Amino acid sequence: xxxxxFDLMVVGGGPGGxxxxxxAAQLGFKTALVEKQHLxxxxxxxxxxxxxxxxxxxxxxxxxxxxxxxGFTVDNLSFDIKKLVQHSRSVASKLSQxxxxxxxxxxxxxxxxxxxxxxxxxxxxEQDGKVTQFKATHIILATGARARNLPSIEIDGERVWGARxxxxxxxxxxxxxxxxxxxxxxEFASLYxxxxxxxxxxxxxxRITPAEDADISALAEKAFVQRGIKILTNSIVQSLDSSGxxxxxxxxxxxxxxxxxxxxxILAVGITGNIENLGLESLKVETExxxxxxxxxxxxxxxxxxxxxxxxxPPWLAHKASHEAVICVEKIAGxxxxxxxxxxQVPGCTYCRPQxxxxxxxxxxxxxxxxxxxxxxxxxNANGKALAINEAEGLVKTVFDEQSGELLGxxxxxxEVTEQIQGFGIAQQLEATEHELAQSIFAHPTxxxxxxxxxxxxxxxxxxx
Amino acid sequence: xxxxxxxxxxxxxxxxMSEGDINAxxxxxxxxxxAGDDLVDIETSKIINTVxxxxxxxxxxxxxxxxxxxxxxxxxxxxxxxxxxxxxxxAFINSNSSAAAEPEAVTxxxxxxxxxxxxxxxxxxxxxxxPQAASxxxxxxxxxxxxxxxxxxVARRLAAEYGVNLNNITGTGRHDRVxxxxxxxxxxxxxxxxxxxxxxxxxxxxxxxxSNVKATPVxxxxxxxxxINLLECRVSGDRGRVCKADVEAVAALKNKIPAxxxxxxxxxxxxxxxxxxxxxxxxxxxxxxxxxxxxxxxxVHIDAEIDALLAVRxxxxxxxxxxxxxxxxxxxxxxxxxxxxxxxxNVQFDGEQLSYFSNADISVAVAIDDGxxxxxxxxxxxxxxVEISNTTRDLATRAKLGRLKPEEFQGGSFxxxxxxxYGIKQFDAIINPPxxxxxxxxxxxxxPVVKDGELxxxxxxxxxxxxxxxxxxxxxxxxxxxxxxxxxxxxxxxxG
Numbered sequence: 001x002x003x004x005x006f007d008l009m010v011v012g013g014g015p016g017g018x019x020x021x022x023x024a025a026q027l028g029f030k031t032a033l034v035e036k037q038h039l040x041x042x043x044x045x046x047x048x049x050x051x052x053x054x055x056x057x058x059x060x061x062x063x064x065x066x067x068x069x070x071g072f073t074v075d076n077l078s079f080d081i082k083k084l085v086q087h088s089r090s091v092a093s094k095l096s097q098x099x100x101x102x103x104x105x106x107x108x109x110x111x112x113x114x115x116x117x118x119x120x121x122x123x124x125x126e127q128d129g130k131v132t133q134f135k136a137t138h139i140i141l142a143t144g145a146r147a148r149n150l151p152s153i154e155i156d157g158e159r160v161w162g163a164r165x166x167x168x169x170x171x172x173x174x175x176x177x178x179x180x181x182x183x184x185x186x187e188f189a190s191l192y193x194x195x196x197x198x199x200x201x202x203x204x205x206x207r208i209t210p211a212e213d214a215d216i217s218a219l220a221e222k223a224f225v226q227r228g229i230k231i232l233t234n235s236i237v238q239s240l241d242s243s244g245x246x247x248x249x250x251x252x253x254x255x256x257x258x259x260x261x262x263x264x265x266i267l268a269v270g271i272t273g274n275i276e277n278l279g280l281e282s283l284k285v286e287t288e289x290x291x292x293x294x295x296x297x298x299x300x301x302x303x304x305x306x307x308x309x310x311x312x313x314p315p316w317l318a319h320k321a322s323h324e325a326v327i328c329v330e331k332i333a334g335x336x337x338x339x340x341x342x343x344x345q346v347p348g349c350t351y352c353r354p355q356x357x358x359x360x361x362x363x364x365x366x367x368x369x370x371x372x373x374x375x376x377x378x379x380x381n382a383n384g385k386a387l388a389i390n391e392a393e394g395l396v397k398t399v400f401d402e403q404s405g406e407l408l409g410x411x412x413x414x415x416e417v418t419e420q421i422q423g424f425g426i427a428q429q430l431e432a433t434e435h436e437l438a439q440s441i442f443a444h445p446t447x448x449x450x451x452x453x454x455x456x457x458x459x460x461x462x463x464x465x
Numbered sequence: 466x467x468x469x470x471x472x473x474x475x476x477x478x479x480x481x482m483s484e485g486d487i488n489a490x491x492x493x494x495x496x497x498x499x500a501g502d503d504l505v506d507i508e509t510s511k512i513i514n515t516v517x518x519x520x521x522x523x524x525x526x527x528x529x530x531x532x533x534x535x536x537x538x539x540x541x542x543x544x545x546x547x548x549x550x551x552x553x554x555x556a557f558i559n560s561n562s563s564a565a566a567e568p569e570a571v572t573x574x575x576x577x578x579x580x581x582x583x584x585x586x587x588x589x590x591x592x593x594x595x596p597q598a599a600s601x602x603x604x605x606x607x608x609x610x611x612x613x614x615x616x617x618x619v620a621r622r623l624a625a626e627y628g629v630n631l632n633n634i635t636g637t638g639r640h641d642r643v644x645x646x647x648x649x650x651x652x653x654x655x656x657x658x659x660x661x662x663x664x665x666x667x668x669x670x671x672x673x674x675x676s677n678v679k680a681t682p683v684x685x686x687x688x689x690x691x692x693i694n695l696l697e698c699r700v701s702g703d704r705g706r707v708c709k710a711d712v713e714a715v716a717a718l719k720n721k722i723p724a725x726x727x728x729x730x731x732x733x734x735x736x737x738x739x740x741x742x743x744x745x746x747x748x749x750x751x752x753x754x755x756x757x758x759x760x761x762x763x764x765v766h767i768d769a770e771i772d773a774l775l776a777v778r779x780x781x782x783x784x785x786x787x788x789x790x791x792x793x794x795x796x797x798x799x800x801x802x803x804x805x806x807x808x809x810x811n812v813q814f815d816g817e818q819l820s821y822f823s824n825a826d827i828s829v830a831v832a833i834d835d836g837x838x839x840x841x842x843x844x845x846x847x848x849x850x851v852e853i854s855n856t857t858r859d860l861a862t863r864a865k866l867g868r869l870k871p872e873e874f875q876g877g878s879f880x881x882x883x884x885x886x887y888g889i890k891q892f893d894a895i896i897n898p899p900x901x902x903x904x905x906x907x908x909x910x911x912x913p914v915v916k917d918g919e920l921x922x923x924x925x926x927x928x929x930x931x932x933x934x935x936x937x938x939x940x941x942x943x944x945x946x947x948x949x950x951x952x953x954x955x956x957x958x959x960x961g
């Protein structure tokens with residue numbers, strides 16, 4: 001039997017892998033994609049999209065709660081969490097089929113199975129105990145990442161959920177402990193609080209959403225506390241005891257140790273790359289702290305091998321994976337003027353309530369990098385549209401380099417800011433200064449007017465505050 | 466719409482274009498055409514591109530039929546209003562045809578130095594569809610590199626389209642940055658026209674796999690029989706499907722007679738799909754025929770034992786993560802070293818002039834869809850094996866994608882064609898002019914050999930050199946092959 005040969009093979013069908021395959025096929029590569037489970041990867045099946053479907057349910061719960069404020073009386077309200085999960089799963093399944101269609105449309109060979117490197121440019125794919133070997137001039141690893149366990153606390157799928165279990169609950173937890181207040185932990189805390197759970201959020205750092213600008217974290221914490229979420233920062237869950245009816249958590253913090261009882265725990269303390277069983281060690285492929293090492297275009301130290309997306313390191317975001325996919329393939333194809341990934345231009349979005357979105361450097365990072373900076377701030381409580389929709393809690397903070405006027409970073413918290421952040425992203429990409437942003441006309445009435453006002457504030461000429 | 470009559474001419478895309486093949490018309494005579502519509506696909510030896518309409522009106526005449534070859538500037542068709550009389554149209558055609566006469570037979574442009582088989586990525590289409598007053602604008606085009614001039618991204622993009630050098634524009638934006646308005650004002654002042662909204666977005670047309678196109682079963686079968694790609698067809702059937710009439714329309718356009726679909730006749734499965742050859746195939750045909758006719762080929766053959774080479778290859782690949790050196794990479798390196806040792810073979814000959822080279826630029830034949838191309842590993846004598854390997858992989862990757870730059874496949878002082886991966890034991894190759902010689906490489910395989918009177922087994926590879934006897938003597942070819950065999954059998958010796 002002759003070995004089937006491709007110009008380019010991708011391992012992993014998530015937003016890194018499938019985008020790489022499509023771009024490669026567009027450029028004329030004979031392309032194959034190997035996926036062991038679901039096309040679409042974590043993002044479509046167990047991450048971004050299904051959680052957004054659940055969070056829509058949380059939004060509706062919140063809307064119903066504040067309906068009275070707008071003159072509505074809502075009686076006989078009931079909620080079936082199974083239906084919400086069903087909606088979430090059907091969206092995931094629809095999108096996964098959509099990816100399958102895109103593969104077919106672009107003439108990409110989809111190979112079901114688990115891949116590992118047999119040698120340089122040689123891939124073994126195992127399915128049902130049968131191994132088939134494939135040759136490819138270029139192999140892109142896009143195997144993603146998975147939730148990380150703590151030494152003392154492991155996801156068991158019962159008392160301790162990872163993200164995957166947390167998005168397919170069969171019943172609503174009454175007392176929920178969320179360990180880790182990064183984007184994933186904060187989203188689940190917000191979701192379950194809106195749906196009616198009593199939520200405690202524990203974070204080892206001194207503030208929630210520790211990757212965000214400190215001003216944004218402070219506002220998020222204030223909003224969460226107002227909603228009744230208990231927040232324990234500078235705190236560590238030492239152990240969990242699930243022997244009784246409830247799980248008892250031993251939590252140590254600034255005020256000593258305390259035992260708290262919960263009926264459910266979600267562990268969201270970061271992720272680790274899927275680098276096992278890929279044949280990396282025998283070929284001496286470089287990895288560090290659980291992730292593959294690659295250059296700005298995804299090239300690893302092994303001839304013909306590339307790594308993109310979560311498995312290639314932070315930030316662990318679908319759109320970063322997709323972007324890396326495109327530049328990696330275009331670089332291989334010799335497309336002119338391909339630029340390496342600039343991590344300071346990757347936006348990050350957290351879909352809690354209120355939403356958080358940011359791009360570039362925080363105020364502290366900009367100072368640490370030696371910039372002399374100019375800061376603009378605008379509070380949403382002076383924004384007409386935000387007041388009209390009764391969601392005036394929020395802030396737009398902009399960080400400019402004093403000398404060049406470069407937009408170093410933008411940080412937003414408030415309603416639908418995840419839809420607005422790319423306005424700042426485009427400005428960054430075009431290297432616009434505060435003047436171009438100040439001269440742009442923002443439509444009224446919109447929440448995004450606050451972006452304009454924040455820029456004006458950096459020049460000391462904000463109109464509405 | 467006035468009574469003006471507008472010509473459709475063969476465009477000139479790039480310096481080297483002298484003629485083009487009519488590939489397909491999007492409209493038939495009598496059809497309404499709007500400015501900006503795709504009119505006709507033209508194929509050159511390098512690209513397929515689309516001519517778009519600059520004017521609206523009725524397509525009154527087509528003078529360049531599908532499959533014909535016409536010179537640059539030749540009148541291909543006429544657009545005019547419905548009211549314009551046939552006599553006026555004929556008069557217009559007569560007066561315009563005198564300039565660029567009848568469809569003339571293709572005269573193969575005398576191949577200059579080393580135009581290897583050409584399939585370059587499409588050069589930026591010349592802005593032929595943007596009418597400009599040449600003199601004023603050409604002044605705006607002059608000047609030094611303008612990449613440091615402050616300009617908005619939009620202005621810079623437009624400057625490239627108008628061919629304007631930004632050094633010639635006075636910026637009135639903040640910090641004297643050139644804005645879109647500044648640029649357009651300068652273009653108008655120089656007598657140019659603004660591109661406006663009917664800018665032609667000419668794009669290359671490549672028909673791909675049509676197995677996913679929705680079509681009626683009858684339409685699909687007729688299309689297969691006539692060699693028509695369903696992606697070429699309009700969709701007028703119900704439920705968004707290509708129907709029989711759509712396929713027949715394309716067939717008529719291509720002068721292909723639709724097959725009888727009478728249910729009583731059985732259709733033979735052995736149908737003939739005839740089509741004019743592609744520009745690339747035409748180039749390959751002309752060049753190889755010329756080579757075989759003008760260069761008296763003679764061949765010398767030698768076998769090389771490559772067990773030592775295979776051992777070194779294994780060592781290099783296992784000790785170096787960023788290397789995947791192939792046997793062919795060794796042959797490139799060995800040929801480069803041998804060409805430096807026997808410089809009489811490192812030569813180009815155009816029929817009159819001999820050019821000897823001090824470095825070995827080795828063309829490596831790469832099979833691609835519908836043809837082949839020979840990207841060049843330049844200065845291979847100065848490159849190490851790993852560098853040759855990585856360079857070759859990159860060139861082969863981009864060759865298959867049609868993304869080589871002209872300088873990456875034009876030239877070369879020697880050529881290697883390797884069919885070993887197909888299990889071919891031995892073959893002869895035709896010289897790639899104006900090069901003087903080409904090496905044909907067969908598969909390395911275990912064969913019985915006699916050593917010191919004993920029968921033994923060795924991995925042996927057969928090599929055949931074709932040389933142009935006008936400039937290369939038999940002894941020179943033999944000397945080269947002997948040196949090459951030495952390098953391949955004792956790879957360490959070529960490192961010196």
